[in-house]
Amino acid sequence: MSRKKKKKDDHDEHLGEDWLLPYADLLTLLLALFIVLFASSSVDAQKFQEISSAFNQVFSSGTGIMDFPSPMPQKNSQSLDEYQDKGENDNKEGDKNKQQQSEQQSLSEVQRRVNNYIEKNHLENKLATSLSGEGLLVSIRSNVLFASGSAEVRKQDIKMAKEISDLLVMDIPRSVIISGHTDNIPISNSKYDSNWELSVMRAVNFMKIVLENDKLDPQLFSAKGFGEFQPIASNKTAKGRAKNRRVEILILPKGASTNTQQ
Structure with a gap:
């Protein structure tokens, strides 16, 4: 009677220990699953191979996941904060691109108005416009506004200057740079010492x-002179020198400052 009881107790004790093995395997698989889920957001070919090797080790040799080296090298891994920062930077870059596109459309509308004015008044050989990332540039031949060697706007051209000022009135005011340019022929009068x-x-x-127009804000305007040092054509020909003698109106994109321009 005592032998049967002893055998029964041994059997119960053996059953009580066996459940630990499958439980440990289950925990190992769960840990492996969590690591895979964490790594799956940025798995590349190398990391995938390392994770695959880890699984082969777990399933074939029975090695516990805690004994296996991490499939994501610490040196190359990225934290969650880094991914969040990258996402925020991408969003900011996207917003910036949208703003730039919107601003280009707004400046295109101003350019259309100026071009209509040029066409209406048959000024194609005297005024020109160009639009770039720097802003909208309106170029006026200096012989349209000034007599040779003079800086005073001719009386017959004052009306045109005022009409151009009306074209600069925008729903969203922008900074404007007005610059003067000459050819490389030295000035030969006593009033001005240099082309600059x-x-x-x-x-x-x-x-x-232009600023006699009370709809424009003088704080947004600046004037610069570059002399002969920014030619757009060769000074070796009369035609090229005529192109270099000009006044330019640069309308900057919204938010840009005249202080940042050269």
């Missing part, structure tokens, strides 16, 4: 007329 001084005064005098 002549170009500056032409820009200033033209800007004064």
